[in-house]
Amino acid sequence: MARDRESTPSAQQPLRPAQERERAAPGKVTLTQRLAPVGGAPVQRKAALGDSAPRPPVKSAWAWTNDPWMDTAHRGTQPPGLGTAPVQAKRAAGTGPVVQREGEGTVSRGGGEHVVVRGDTLWDIAQATYGHGRYWTRIRDANRGRVFRGGHLIHPGVTLTLPAIEVPILDTMRRNEDDPEALRDFAGSISDADYQAFLGALDAEEREANAQFLQLVEMMRSSGMTMQELADEQRTFLEGEAARRGESIGTYIHGQIATHGYGGGSATWWPSLTPDEQADWEERFRRVQEAVRGAATDDVRQIIEQAEAAGGGFVWAPEDCERNGAFGFTRIDHRLYVGRRWVEAAEADPTSVFANIAHEMGGHNEYGEPLHGFAIMEQVVADLPEDERDEALSGGNSLFSTYGYMETEIFAELREHTYDRDDNPTDHPSDDVGHQLERIRDAFAPRVAEALVRGLWRRVQLDDRVPEPSKELFRTNAEAIFGITLT
Numbered sequence: 001m002a003r004d005r006e007s008t009p010s011a012q013q014p015l016r017p018a019q020e021r022e023r024a025a026p027g028k029v030t031l032t033q034r035l036a037p038v039g040g041a042p043v044q045r046k047a048a049l050g051d052s053a054p055r056p057p058v059k060s061a062w063a064w065t066n067d068p069w070m071d072t073a074h075r076g077t078q079p080p081g082l083g084t085a086p087v088q089a090k091r092a093a094g095t096g097p098v099v100q101r102e103g104e105g106t107v108s109r110g111g112g113e114h115v116v117v118r119g120d121t122l123w124d125i126a127q128a129t130y131g132h133g134r135y136w137t138r139i140r141d142a143n144r145g146r147v148f149r150g151g152h153l154i155h156p157g158v159t160l161t162l163p164a165i166e167v168p169i170l171d172t173m174r175r176n177e178d179d180p181e182a183l184r185d186f187a188g189s190i191s192d193a194d195y196q197a198f199l200g201a202l203d204a205e206e207r208e209a210n211a212q213f214l215q216l217v218e219m220m221r222s223s224g225m226t227m228q229e230l231a232d233e234q235r236t237f238l239e240g241e242a243a244r245r246g247e248s249i250g251t252y253i254h255g256q257i258a259t260h261g262y263g264g265g266s267a268t269w270w271p272s273l274t275p276d277e278q279a280d281w282e283e284r285f286r287r288v289q290e291a292v293r294g295a296a297t298d299d300v301r302q303i304i305e306q307a308e309a310a311g312g313g314f315v316w317a318p319e320d321c322e323r324n325g326a327f328g329f330t331r332i333d334h335r336l337y338v339g340r341r342w343v344e345a346a347e348a349d350p351t352s353v354f355a356n357i358a359h360e361m362g363g364h365n366e367y368g369e370p371l372h373g374f375a376i377m378e379q380v381v382a383d384l385p386e387d388e389r390d391e392a393l394s395g396g397n398s399l400f401s402t403y404g405y406m407e408t409e410i411f412a413e414l415r416e417h418t419y420d421r422d423d424n425p426t427d428h429p430s431d432d433v434g435h436q437l438e439r440i441r442d443a444f445a446p447r448v449a450e451a452l453v454r455g456l457w458r459r460v461q462l463d464d465r466v467p468e469p470s471k472e473l474f475r476t477n478a479e480a481i482f483g484i485t486l487t
């Protein structure tokens with residue numbers, strides 16, 4: 001099935017400078033502070049993280065330079081940062097500490113014994129038993145006479161009692177946010193029944209604040225892998241595909257991006273217009289925008305108002321729309337950039353663009369970042385030797401559009417689904433959801449693709465803005481295309 005570019009935001013990469021993106025990286029600062037031991041360091045924490053230390057995160061700078069959206073035609077048309085601040089504020093809210101109500105969403109841990117071996121620390125025993133080292137004091141308190149120096153000295157051969165503790169699931173996972181292997185292990189150790197009960201106990205506010213995080217956790221839980229391990233799996237897969245064709249991995253990725261990605265088009269119509277003609281189009285945009293507002297139903301008006309409150313709204317961008325073959329698009333900055341065809345469609349019938357508004361202003365922006373498939377591929381490319389990396393990214397199309405776009409597009413299509421009708425000037429969610437799922441299946445190693453889809457399902461399932469029929473649209477397509485069951 002041919003990809004429909006009508007509603008494609010293409011590689012609408014954020015225009016934020018790289019350092020701003022890094023500053024916005026989830027959890028980095030707050031988590032370190034939260035993890036700082038209170039009242040003195042517990043038993044020597046593993047001196048060096050060694051093998052388990054996460055590799056340095058990908059530096060974003062190079063990754064975006066390949067993206068056509070770095071051609072920032074609009075930079076300067078708005079005060080810098082106007083559209084990005086709310087995104088970051090929202091992200092910060094989503095990654096901050098979350099208070100979990102007592103007695104809900106816990107998992108029972110401990111209750112057994114542990115025979116101390118050389119090298120053990122109470123911190124590590126607590127980590128392995130309860131999912132976090134912070135419970136080491138509970139072991140100390142349960143073993144008076146068997147631990148010394150306040151718990152800092154334990155002797156090999158001694159049997160320690162491990163008290164039974166109700167460990168809060170969400171709180172413990174959040175505390176492990178900076179330790180992917182601990183998060184993977186703890187999340188993976190919870191039974192499906194306990195995990196479903198935990199999810200079922202989350203209220204609307206908790207679901208919204210944790211949706212992105214729980215999506216990531218689902219990827220780890222279902223695959224048993226951290227993001228780095230998923231990236232390693234993906235790299236092995238790509239190396240195998242490249243070898244089958246007798247290509248280097250850089251050449252293979254380059255070819256995938258050239259074939260399946262997009263970006264890098266050119267505009268001819270808009271630059272050919274006279275200044276008077278351009279001014280006339282701008283006036284038509286202004287007028288039709290008011291017509292759309294006037295016709296908007298309450299829920300569509302709410303999407304527009306939320307976008308505007310976040311610093312976004314409608315933006316006249318005929319040249320970018322033409323360059324990208326887009327009906328309308330967003331850069332995940334709460335703005336809906338529109339061009340000629342959007343204005344013509346809205347002039348003919350203002351209600352015909354509601355689907356596009358729900359898709360771009362709503363869906364893509366509500367999904368936000370990170371895009372996990374893109375993050376995995378950024379890591380894969382970052383881990384390549386420099387010449388392979390340069391080769392992979394040397395084309396005009398974007399890595400993002402080849403590996404990241406699908407998940408945000410699926411979410412946007414699900415948001416659009418409610419407003420879809422036969423004369424939709426863009427493509428139809430009932431077709432595109434399946435198409436994008438197939439793209440994920442084909443672009444990633446099987447286990448990575450499944451992790452992405454299971455994570456996405458969790459995200460969709462927990463999002464109250466996605467109505468039940470749209471959730472079903474995702475579930476039935478994903479189950480058929482991947483041959484899996486989603487619960």
Ligand SMILES: [Zn+2]
Pocket residue numbers: 007008009359364408409412
């Ligand atoms: Zn889209």
